[in-house]
Amino acid sequence: MEGEKMIKAEKLKKEFRVHGNVFKILEDIDIEINDGEFIAIMGPSGAGKSTLLNILSTIERPTSGSVKYDGKEVFNMKNKEISKFRKDNIGFIFQDYNLIDSMSIEDNIALPMVISGENYKKIEKEVDKYAGFFNLNPQLKKYPIELSGGQKQKVAAARALISDPKVIFADEPTGALDSKSSVELLNCFKKMNDELGKTIVMVTHDSFAASYAKKVLFIKDGKINMQLNSSGNRKEFFDSIMTVLSSTGGAVNEIV
Incomplete structure (x- = not known):
């Protein structure tokens, strides 16, 4: 169930200066994200999707503008404070998994808790809990090279969840997956949202992936130019997303 406002971004701008030229990536973006929402951000290549995700997740500072979590401005913090805030509140899932090949699946999942200095019994309990959530128990003693892309992304999701973050940021999480693995992962995302709250x-170029969200924000030329809200019927939502993408010249992906 969606709750109170968690993230509020106002008048976000991001610019780069190269040899005296100014390149505008984001312009005056306002976003409000409530507790328990599942939001997809879509747009053509170069529209600013990943830059927006990086700013909202505190990885990257905006040129100007404000990002508040529960009413607190994060970019007023010092870098060390932001790093701690990020560790305590935010989980990440990337397209390329970012697993450590020399560590077992069990250790990859446990890594955030190990870094935080949690006791072994608690770590073992939480690893077992999230491995079970993603049906990864048979793979715990294996290494990333032994897993499929879909399994690796589930490991990455379990690792993102194990520290109990307030929000999960996912950058093209299905981009490297086949259609079957994508569906399995997206169903896990839905469970994360519905059952774990x-x-x-999620940034995605894939209309099928976006249809699992409850809201889709469309970004073009550094600005949010449209928003769609799901009625709860995923097929209808997918059709609406396809219509918007077709009318705006965005990428169109068929359900497979």
């Missing part, structure tokens, strides 16, 4: 913000 996790707030999810």
Whole structure:
């Protein structure tokens, strides 16, 4: 169930200066994300999707503008404070998994808790809990090279969840997966949102992936130019997303 406002971004701008030229990536973006929402951000290549995700997740500072979590401005913090805030509140899932090949699946999942200095019994309990959530128990003693892409992404999701973050940011999480693995992962995202109440913000170019969200924000030329809200019927939502993408010249992906 969606709750109170968690993230509020106002008048976000991001610019780069190269040899005296100014390149505008984001312009005056306002976003509000409530606790328990599942939001997809879509747009053509170069529209600013990943830059927006990086700013909202505190990885990257905006040129100007404000990002508040529960009313607190994060970019007023010092870098060390932001790093701690990020560790305590935010989970990440990337397209390329970012697993450590020399560590077992069990150790990859446990890594955030190990870094935080949690006791072994608690770590073992939480690893077992999230491995079970993603049906990864048979793979715990294996290494990333032994897993499929879909399994690796589930490991990455379990690792993102194990520290109990307030919000999960996912950047093209299905981009390297086949259609079957994508569906399995997206169903896991839906469970994360519906059953665990996790707030999810996902950047995707894939209309099928976006249809699993409850809200889609469309970004073009550094600005949010449209928003769609799901009625709860995923097929109808997918059709609406396809219509928007077709009318705006965006990428169109068929359900497979």
